[in-house]
Amino acid sequence: MSFNNKVIWVTGASSGIGKALAIELSNQNAKLILSSRNKEDLEITKSECKIPEDVKIITLDYEDYTNLKPIADEALTFFGRIDVLVNNGGISQRSLVKDTAITVDKRIIDINYLGVVALTKAILPHFIENNAGHFVTTTSIVGKIGTPLRSSYAASKHALHGFFDSLRAEHHNDNIAVTLVCPGFVNTNISKNALTGDGSPQQKMDKATANGIQPERFAKLMAKAIKNKKEEVYIAGAKEKLGVYVKRFVPKIFSVMVRKLSVT
Numbered sequence: 032m033s034f035n036n037k038v039i040w041v042t043g044a045s046s047g048i049g050k051a052l053a054i055e056l057s058n059q060n061a062k063l064i065l066s067s068r069n070k071e072d073l074e075i076t077k078s079e080c081k082i083p084e085d086v087k088i089i090t091l092d093y094e095d096y097t098n099l100k101p102i103a104d105e106a107l108t109f110f111g112r113i114d115v116l117v118n119n120g121g122i123s124q125r126s127l128v129k130d131t132a133i134t135v136d137k138r139i140i141d142i143n144y145l146g147v148v149a150l151t152k153a154i155l156p157h158f159i160e161n162n163a164g165h166f167v168t169t170t171s172i173v174g175k176i177g178t179p180l181r182s183s184y185a186a187s188k189h190a191l192h193g194f195f196d197s198l199r200a201e202h203h204n205d206n207i208a209v210t211l212v213c214p215g216f217v218n219t220n221i222s223k224n225a226l227t228g229d230g231s232p233q234q235k236m237d238k239a240t241a242n243g244i245q246p247e248r249f250a251k252l253m254a255k256a257i258k259n260k261k262e263e264v265y266i267a268g269a270k271e272k273l274g275v276y277v278k279r280f281v282p283k284i285f286s287v288m289v290r291k292l293s294v295t
């Protein structure tokens with residue numbers, strides 16, 4: 032698959048992975064629809080794209096998941112079709128289970144899971160009608176394993192795997208593809224924006240995040256995975272990938288490994 036003239040809707044496009052992916056896809060001649068909550072930041076991403084005239088902007092808030100259908104309907108009018116929906120926007124967590132208010136757990140699930148599900152359902156009839164379409168979702172390595180300080184974040188990302196594996200099976204005959212992209216540490220603002228137990232952002236760059244893959248490099252690898260219609264891909268450092276395979280094949284050893292990770 033080439034991105035030439037494909038219409039790709041990328042959420043979370045105002046920063047980090049989504050912004051880098053938008054620029055990468057635009058360099059590969061895709062037509063883009065960019066979303067996140069902040070119009071000004073999206074305008075900056077648009078201005079850095081190869082052909083800004085081929086980029087449309089529409090704001091959305093995943094947390095307001097019951098109101099995403101009219102936004103999707105409007106997005107469909109921009110180019111008359113959508114070929115790929117990249118559900119990338121999301122929020123992380125840095126708090127122990129015992130310190131996390133249930134309202135914070137709910138907020139993370141609403142944004143990372145229900146918001147993504149709602150936007151997917153809003154576009155699904157269009158893909159079915161066209162007998163073509165591609166859902167790409169940014170989950171996480173913690174969509175495959177659970178680590179300290181990320182209980183609801185890990186749960187939200189695990190939930191996405193269950194949802195999209197089912198959707199892939201249901202719509203295989205409609206020529207609808209699903210790609211689940213699982214990042215390890217990527218050097219973005221994710222840890223600064225991560226919610227603490229009382230719902231306030233951590234406002235701190237974690238060392239592992241700062242040392243993570245650069246978003247531009249990540250975006251190139253993600254674009255390749257999308258192009259190849261990979262079902263599931265881990266774009267991560269060796270240690271994070273190892274965690275996934277140890278959990279899969281020797282889960283008891285993973286349990287011992289993961290409890291050694293810092294809980295502060």
Ligand SMILES: NC(=O)c1ccc[n+]([C@@H]2O[C@H](COP(=O)([O-])OP(=O)(O)OC[C@H]3O[C@@H](n4cnc5c(N)ncnc54)[C@H](O)[C@@H]3O)[C@@H](O)[C@H]2O)c1
Nearest residue numbers: 043045046047048067092093120121171216217219220221
């Ligand atoms: N950076 C990492 O180390 C890492 C690791 C694993 C997974 N991820 C995932 O990658 C994706 C992108 O994150 P990032 O690293 O670029 O971080 P980031 O904080 O730079 O970007 C997050 C994006 O999501 C958007 N967003 C947040 N809440 C939203 C909401 N309620 N509605 C709509 N958009 C919202 C933000 O505006 C921003 O554009 C997320 O899904 C995140 O969980 C990141």
